[in-house]
Every structure is written in C-alpha cells, then in structure tokens.
Amino acid sequence: MEERRVGVDLKDAKEKAPAMPPPAEKPVVPAAAAPAKPAAAPKPAGPVPEPWNSAIPEDLRNRFGSAIKEANTYLGQNYLLVDRAVVYDVLSILRAEHEFDYCVDITAVHYPKRELQFELVWVLYSFARNERMRVKTQVKDGEPVPSAVSIWPAANWLERECYDMFGITFSGHPDLRRILLPDGWKGFPLRKDYSILQQDQDWVRANLGIESGQ
Amino acid sequence: MSLAPLLRKMFFVDLIKGMAVTFHYQDPKEIYTEQYPLERPEIAGRYRGLPRLNVNPETQETLCIACDLCALACPERLIVIRSERNAASKRKELTTWTVDASRCMFCGLCEEACPTDCLELSQDFEFATYRRDFVFGRERLERGPEPTVYRK
C-alpha cells in the first residue's frame, strides 16, 4: 500500500517517519534525568527491550515453540509477540492458567510498509498477580483474527472499535459492526493511509455538490 | 426490623431530614447565583483567555519579534504571522498577527512558546459578537479586552 500524506495538511506531517525505525542512537533523554523505574535501563541512551524471563513466556514457549516470536520487557512492561495462528490459544491459556482475568484493552497499530500490516495488541491484567502484560500479533490486511469475546466478554466492544477504526475482522465475534462511526462509513480512519482531507472532500462533493475549500 | 428504625420510618424521619436541608437553604444569604452582566465574575490572574500582544509601554512598539514560535506551538495552527525584513535595521518586523478565536482552545502553549513577553493570554473572555469575524488581528489584540460595562 502506498504511503500517502496523512491526515490534515500540517507542517510537521512531512517528517512523518517510516514505520518503526531502529531505536534512536543519540541520547534523547538528558543524563540529568533521574532514572524512573528500577526496571528501566540506567543507560542514558534510549532503553532497549530486554528478554522477559518469567514462568509465563517459558510455559508458552514450551507449548507453542517458535510461534512465540518475542517475549520482552520494555521499560518494565512485559509483552509477547505471538503468531496469529496461536493467538487465541495463548490468550485462553493466559486467561485460564495464568489468571489474566481482565482484558484491559484491545487495539491495533497500522504499519503500512510491512507485509503484516497490522499489529494487534491485547493489554491484559491479572488481579491475582497484580501484573500487566501485552500480547501482540501481526496480521495482514483482510486476515481475520480470532475473537476473544468467548474469553473475555469485555472484548466485544473493543474488537468492534478495532474493526471500526482499522478494518480488522474478528472471526467468531457475535456482532461485528461499526461502533463509533455510522454504519455507512467508507474506509477505516486509523489506518495510516486514510486521509481526512479526502474524506472531507468526498463528503462535501456528495452532500453539497461543491468543491471543498480545504 | 427493630423498633427504632420502624419508628423512624413511621414518622418519616428520613424524609424530614432531607426537607430540613432544603428548608434552611431558603435563606437568601445562601443564594449562589451571580447576576453576570451586573456582577462581574472574578477572573484569576492566570486565566487563559483571548491572546493579547503586549507593547512596550514607553515606545508603544510591539514586543513581538516575529519568530513564529507561537504559530509552531499552536496545536490548531490558527496563529498566522507575517513579517518583513526591514532593509535599514536588518530586523524582521511584524506586519500582521492574527488568531482565529473561533478555533482557539486556550491551551496556553503559544504563551509558553513566546520568547519575549509579547504574547500573553489575557483575562478577556467576552468576545461573543454578532458577526462571524473571529479572526482577531493585531489591533484588537494589542488593545486588549473591551467588555461592555453594565452600570450597577
């Protein structure tokens, strides 16, 4: 998918960087800044993800092997990157066996330059362990992702919003419709290639019959 | 149910307690309404109202150096600055400075960006008009607020 100018015409939009470059080399944080959390890297350079050593990734690696692509800690926050094929199983194991009983959030990030365009993120929390983690997976455009509604009912609206904003379909979702936008909406606004300007011009043309002045 | 709550219920104690509250508030001293145009509200010193462009009180010259920082800081991009290079002094001089008050959200980021004391968010909150010209220019902004005065 070609990279287009994003959103309203802003001066800063031109330096919109390509998707996820390597961590910045030069120290952005001044050395004087106090290190925030003990888990954070004490180096002045930008912190880098460290491997997450815990029973959870070990257990999951034992079960799914290489389908667990990453298990890292970044700034004290743990996350897993898993293959789309096993994500449902991973989530249900996390729910059933590791007590991640609270699905905080489901969202996505769009990287139009990658082959697997969308990165889905499940933010999970365990009341028993007082622990937070994220499960991520990467999917192509149009590839369905198994719905987590059967694991956490909370996923219902969150997945609908994901669908609404990114066009990611969730297989097995009971009621996958747009939630925030009207039913007849064209396009998925939070994709990077969705231009607000285009949207505005189309609307003006269709409804007012004039050229938009934007 | 023990006796005391039953009696309380029978004699409507719970309801009468609430009615006592509403009754004692009838005291005219308790009235909180401000009769706005007649009574001026007290505006805090840090209030973020319409931007004002300060001028040097001695020379009446603007303090603005046309550096464009406020325009860059503005999240809504509603500050427009035009300047021209003065051939004699080699200095940038401000020609126009406009703010679209209809889109302004008074976040104060422009004020923070200003390197001189020129731009300041004033206590002016009354800029309702009968016309749709919310793009305020230099003249209005340097003059500052001119609220309609209602005599008491």
Added chain:
Amino acid sequence: MLAYLQSYLSQPVTPGEAGNYVWATIYVVAVVIGVSLAVLAMNWIERKALAHMQVRLGPMRVGPHGLLQPVADAVKLLIKEDIMPEGADKLVFWAAPVMIIITAWTTFLVVPFGREHAVTDMNIGILFILGVSSLSVLSIVMAGWASNSHYPLLGSLRSSAQMVSYEVAMGLAVICAILMTGLGGTGMYLRHGGETAALGAGTLSMIGIVQAQAAQGTWFIFKLFPLGLAAFVIFAIAMVAETNRAPFDLPEAESELVAGFHTEYSGFRWSLFMLAEYSGMVAVSSIAVTLWLGGWLRPFATWHGPPIVIPHYWQGGALDFAASLLPALVVFLLALVCFIGVARMPKIPVFRIQAAGLAALGGALGLVGLVMLAPPVRDRVQDVFWFAMKVAGFMYLFIWYRATFPRYRFDQLMKVGWKGLLPVALGVVIVTAVVGVLR
C-alpha cells in the same frame, strides 16, 4: 333586578342554595379568575421558592424579581406555533386538554371558600369532587393515546394506574373524615342554618363538613387523635400522587419519559395541561383543608377573648376582632414588602420602570387593604382569607416536596399505594367507625 341582586347578600348561604343564578354566575367567573390567578401566582412562587431552596435566584429579569414572568410565559405559550403530530388522532388530541381543564375547574363548584362563598353546596359535595377529579385520568389517557408516540403512551399508562390506585386510599381517608362528621352529637347536617338531620348521620356536603368541625369545636386532624391525623397523612400522600407531583410525578417523569403524556403537546394546549395540573393541586388542597383543617375556620375559632366594643365598627371578642383585622394587615404587609423592594431597587435608569411598577403594585395592595378594613368587606373576606392561607400552606408543601425528594419508581409507587396506604387507610376507617360507635 337590583333588589334581586341585593336579596342574596342578606342571605347567609351560597348562591346556589339561594337559587340566585346571577350571583352563581358571578361566583363561577370569580372562581375561574381566582383559580387562574392562583395558578399564575403559584407558578411564580414555585419558581422562586424552588430556586431559593436550590441556592439560586429564579426569575429576576421580567418585572421586579421576575413578578411578571408568569405573564411573559403565558404570552409566549399563547403565541407559540400550534403543533399537532402528523400521526396523532386529531380529534382526541384536541379534546384531551379541553377535557382536563374542564374537569379541573368543575371541582371548584362545590369547594367552600367560606360559609357563603361557594358556587353551590351539594349534599354529595365530596363525592362530586372525587368523581369529577378522577375524570382527569381519562383525559391523560386520551392525550397519551392520541399523541401516537411511545413516551406519552407509557406516561399515560403509568398515570392511569397511579391515579386509580391512589384514589382508593384517598377515598378511604375521606370516608374517615365523613365518619367523623357524625360524631359528637352536635355536628350534624347543618345545611340550612341549624336545621338538623337525624342525629349521628354525618354529611357529604363540603360546607356541612366544615360546620361539623365548627360544631365539634375541633379540626378533624385532631379528632380522635391520632386517627384524624393518620387519615390526614394518608390523604396528604395520596393527593400528591393524585396530582402527579413529585415524588410521584411518574407520568411526566422528566428524566425517564421526557415529559410523559404531554411530550407532544406545545403552546396553548400544553398550557392547558399546566393549568389543569396546578388547578388540581389547588383542588385537592382545598379538599384536604375542608376535611381536616377546618376549611374557612380560623385557628382557635372557639376562643373569642374578652368582649370589646368599638363604636360603629366592632362588637365582640377581642381575639375575633384581631383575627378580623388580619387579612387587611397581611395585605398591608405585602404592600410594605413592595415598597421596601422599591427602596432597594438599584438606582439606575434600567430599573426605573420596574421600580414604578412595583410601587404601583404596592399602592394597589394598600388600597385593597384599606377596602378590606370596611366592616361589610371585613366580615365577608375573613373566611376566604383563612381558606386561602391554608391552601397556600399546602402549595408550599408541594414545592418543598419537589425540591427535596427523588422520584419513586413505578412498581414502588404501586407498592406504596396498595401495600402501604390502602391497608393503613382501611384500618383507620375501621377503627374510626368502631370508636365512633363505642363513644
């Protein structure tokens, strides 16, 4: 003709009883005007009192302290566009507000503002009032149905259920008062100036009920304590429900049903509903006053005080004399309040008209007060004054409730009606009857 007119004035009975149609018509007109004025005044007082209870000012702009606000509202309502929903049943939609206002005003036919100040006296007065006022539920159902909209429909259904169930408790409480008229041996059916019916028979006549209280020397609220009080409390609760006021304002529960049965009404039609609601409040308060609070009787009516004589002006008890001056004094007080208001008005040109208006009102009130000092007026106006004061007390209660209480839910309202009020009311009726027989 003049003689015909004057002949009534010498009779101490209502025009209806005297058979004087001219005076009856005058009374009807006076009652309609009076009730409408009371509604206007109530409108203003409710806004102001409610506002003050809620630490606000209420209307302040139209007239001094918003005194003309009800007038401004009335004008606004009258000149508003008359909207009738397309899917509405036109005839019924039109008829509902007319019918509700007719029923609301008809009840005032038998409300005794004084011994001779009622349009007429019926020997079934209280029954007549209950019967007519329950017709208003019909017009509410009509309004809800004719609107052809969900919210009004739900509102009117709620209303019909609510009014029907509270009428039962209300009726039982009324029976209690009627039973009491037959007690005490003297308070009989005194319809024609002392002419008594059979001993212990009681009366349904509104005037008769008050006379029974006068004869027994006590208001029924204190009769057979606490039976009278209990019946009164039941009636006081039921009458709030009957008039759809907070905390029983479910049919028009704003936060649930937008505006209930009159959601689709606007302008003049809506104002008729409003008028009917407030007239209904006055009507039920009048019933309560008549039945339990001694109607037009002044408090401590049995105390007359030491006899004093003022030549050409007064001959009788000192307390009676003081009471007879009270209406005029109250009017003078109101005039004084007006003048104080004028003095405290901000001294700026904008307020000059308001100040002049307020001063004029004060002057007019002062004149009215002077007229009320004249002996013939003084004696006739007293009853009405006390009656109005008692009703005003109830009106204040209505406002007070509205400011304080949350709203009942529909099923809870039914529960309170059928499981709470009804058994208690039945018990009170039975006990009253037993006690009455045993005495």
Added chain:
Amino acid sequence: MTEPSSTSSPLDLGGRTFLDSSELVLNMGPQHPSTHGVLRVILKLDGEKVLGTECVIGYLHRGVEKIAENRTYAMFNPYVDRMDYVASVSNGLGYCLAVEKLLNVEAPPRAQYLRVMMTELNRLTSHMVWLGTHALDLGAMSPLFYTFRDREEALKIFEKYCGARLTTHAFRIGGCIYEAYEGMDQDVVSYCNFLEPKIDEYEQLLTTNRIWVERTRNVGVISGAECIALGVTGPVLRASGVKWDLRKAQPYSSYDKFDFEIPTGRNGDTYDRYLVRIAEMRQSVRIIRQAVAGLPEGPIMAKVPKVLKPPAGEVYVSIEAPKGELGYFVVSDGSTQPYRIRVRPPSFVNLQALDKMVRGQLVADVVAVIGTLDIVLGEVDR
C-alpha cells in the same frame, strides 16, 4: 443483542393485526434528558420491563486518536482534556505519565504532589457532577445545585492554579508548568474544610431517604466476577466488592506515600455505588489534605528537551481516573509525533455493562443505571 421480534414488526401498522403482542421498541436518546449527552439506547420493552438494550454511540466521535497522530507530543496534551471533560486533570495526568514513561523521565516530587492534589480535587468535582446528575435522573433536583455550587469552588482553585476551569491543561510532559499560586495551600485546605460538611449534607438528603434507597437498592446489580469479565473498573468494580484501585495496586505519581483507604461495597447495586463514591470523596479530601501538608520543595519540571522525541517503543500506562482505569497506549517511532496513541477509556468499557445491568428491570432503572455508571460521552466516543 437484538433478537428478531417475535411475531411481526412493531412498525407494521397497516396490517390491521389484532392483539399483536410485539415488543415496544423505545429509542432513548440521543436527545434525552438523562442519557448524559448523546448516548442513544434502543430499549426493547415488554410494558415497562426491559428485554434488551443496544447502545448506539459515536455521536460525539472526534477522532482524538487520529488527531494525536498529527500533533506533536506536547501539542496533543490539551486534546486529552476534551475526552472526559469533567475530569480533564486526570486525563492530562495519564497522558503525561505515559509520555514520561516513554521518555524514561519522572516528574520531580513537588510536581508529583501538585499533580496528586489537582487530580484528587478533580476526582471530587467529577464525583460531584456524577452525584448531581444521578440524583437529578432519579428525580431529586436539589442535589444538582448543591453539588454544582460546591464544585464551583474547586473550579475556582483550578482557575487560579492553571488558568482554566474545565479543560485545564494543567500538567506538561515532565512535570507541571504552573507553580502553586500564592495562598493555594490555604485555599485548598479551606476548600476541604468547606466540603466535608457539604458531603454530610448530600448524605442527609439522600442516604437514608426511603425513596432514594428504594430507587437504588438492588437496581443494576452486577457481581465482582461479572465486572472483571466485562472489564468494568473504577467505583463500579469496587462497589461489587473487588478492592482494587490502581492508586494502591500500581501506585503512580507518589500515591504510595499517601494514606487512604479503598472504599468497597458488597452488593454491587446502585446504592452501593453511591455509597462508594461518597466514601471516595471523603478519601479524596483526606489525600488532598496530606498533599498540602507534605508538599515538598524543589523544582516542578524534570529536565526534558524542548522538542520531545521519545525513543522508538511502546508503553501502556494507566491511572485510576474517577470513572475507572484510564489507559494510554503510546507508540513512538522516534519522531516528534506519536505514531499511535490509543486511549483506553473507562466510560466506554463500563458502558458495555449496561445491557447486563438493566436486563429484566424497568425503564426507570435504565436511567438509574446510566447515571450510576457515570459515563461521559466525550470519553465514550472520543
């Protein structure tokens, strides 16, 4: 959520069917006095009994997350105030904490205390708006005016502190930009002293009032397990007996240095939620007093560069907003603009529980439950 109607469409009136007992479909909102903005709830009713609901939201959708992608980190800060506009300080705090985490800086202690003070004042104002509107929904008019009057005093403190009353933009990434104004400590303490008797007054009006108790007890019951399954957080979760508050569970901004309790309920009904929120107001007053007493000296801004360029990476940071867990998932690509900001709005997730809570109850309870969920449509729709 919506099953097809049993016999025929309720709109089909031309067919002249008699005794057709289809359900009544009632559109509550988007313009309705008690849907707290532009929430539209489609109710399926059997008489007054609710058979099912469907929420239609998005009327206030402004695309905040899309806006974020086109603004720099500092520029986006004022926008977050516009989501939950009755608790804008909390929104700002969450956002600042998230970006600070990404930058790996921490606000200085004085800034943290100021933040705590402001957020707790904001919790008070938010709960007061809730109490007023909730009581109004249930028919009690006066609490609305009392709470708004008392909230006004807090808003005056906001105005004096940061120059705005509602959309405060009080904090900046790296700390606070506004130093406490002269006399702020007296102002805040006297506000606490002023407020405590007022809370008693609200309680006097409502807590024991039989109508209030009947309207709220056993209405919209939800168990703790159901809350967790549906992701419901905040006072709703605590009223169902789950003692969980992010301020205690994962303290941020020095909350671990404050002494306060987490009020919880037992039944998970509307009455318990009312009690929990009232108790929370008292706890907030307690925290504010501590914050004023223990306000440390020192700088209020950490050393952050003028142009914020967080290193590439992503963080999820959440705080305990008055409505529940407010989370920000921020993805940086190393540029000056966030690559993606996701807001985890508590109102949005809590609103999901509406259907569960009102099914089988009456229309009047829908109003009570919407009120007790304490949603702000600005946050639901973003």
